[in-house]
Amino acid sequence: MNAIINTRDLGKRYRGRPALTECTLSIPAGSVTGLVGPNGAGKSTFLNLVTGMLRPSTGTIQVLGSAPAAQLAKVGFVAQDTPVYAGLSISDHFRLGAHLNPAWDRGYASARITRLGLDPKQKAGRLSGGQRAQLALTMAIAKRPSLLILDEPVAALDPLARRGFIDDLTEAARTRQMSVVLSSHLVSDLERACDWLVVLNDGRVRAAGPIRHLLAAHPGMTTEDMVLTYLEMTS
């Protein structure tokens, strides 16, 4: 099994307060991994360590076989609250993408925006939360990453849009051969899309593995109940 993310005793402290503790994980390439846990569980911290936006306090992390930030071009990241430039139009964002990414897929970006019914001349600041998330996702995919990271991408979306976004993402992951790691505090967002699951609580990994295996260990439970069981565990 080829690991796309490998961590050993990974930890991160903010001013002495632990946000992530002794996280040892190996996420296989080709998987769509859901990172689930309540607010403040350490999901964002973990994802920011994967993208190299944060540096670990302890332990080691390897992404695509090297240090996190070393593979910028191969990792797409949709950060929390899906930041975009309010003053730039959608097509400005695509020009930005084309200038800053050698493998930029122009055709894909414009086709996807057309399919979503968005006007390329629209300023990003005037997009709805869902449209902004779509723009951020389009940019992350168009750089042709091997690994796509999304931090609470559907948090600002209504339930119907959530489902559409996740299905769309799963489809893109399959056709463009990306591994995906996305986080949510709602199991329902993830169970449709993911084949792998990491349950985080209080900065610690409570469970990690293929969903099928985790469910097999809890006969008769729904994914949601199973996750709750893990979250209620104390170390």
Place this chain on the structure above:
Amino acid sequence: MTWLTWRQSRIQFVAAALALAVLALVYGLTGSGLNHLYGLYGAHPAVFLAQVRTGRYPLLYFAGGAIMYLAPLVIGAFWGAPLVARELEAGTHRLAWNQSVTRTRWLVMKLAIGGGAAMLFAGLASLLLTWWAGPIDRAGGFPLGTSQLSKFQPIVFGTRGIVPVGAAALAFTIGVCAGLLLRRVIPAMAVTLGLFAALLVAMPLTVSPHLITPAQYTRPVTASLTTMAVSGNGQLNDPVKDMPGGWILTDQIITKSGSVFVLPDVPACQTGTQAQCDAWLAAQPLRQHVVYQPASRYWAYQILETSIWLAIAAALSALCLRRIRSVQ
């Protein structure tokens, strides 16, 4: 990156270009008139300077100086400070730094393009205004009371030649650094304004006079209330007239022992007439002590001060590039 920098700062670029165009128009048109005047009266500086004191020339002269002082402040606060702070404030650095370009390279390009443009803008403005004020500077400087504002005077020095280029680079870099450290636009702008203004004042007061060991002379004088100014504490001051274009650091009337002469309580000067006091003063063995930077050092000084500004700017840039790696 070039495109992105342009796209994000185009308001500033366009505003700078417009400002430069207006300056070129105003000073280009009036500058030829001033040159014509110098052609007519240049051989007689006093006549030429009397002409310069009339019409719009005083306003244009001082406005030009003010513009050269304001330009780096505006560049630092409105161009440098928001450069990184705006990204950190809006969270867009998380978008920018997750493209295929490292954040270090991102900042290097932003610093190079923004700083380069700021220097170019300041350089062109200085070229224009230095040319405009050229005839006045050649005539010894703008007349002010009994003395003149030569181009070596601290207040004028930084608005001429190449110094504004260094000042623009420094103000811009201070802005970028403040934005990176404070992470918010408005506080970064305030700190930039304060810090740069402080440097601008501190430089001629503390550092500049000693960059090159000043020249000095002491010579006997005949002190007189008729030709000299008396300051409130009784010190006499004899304006140096025979040093056009030099920068006078100290100009004192001293006693034989070397201490500064203060008008004493002698009856001739206390209750007598001015003539009686002058007669008493003429009998004193007084000397004039002048410490100065001669006019011939003007360009050495221009290069030195510009180099200092650029060196601080480079050090701050290096600090920013180190710091950005640990920004979260």
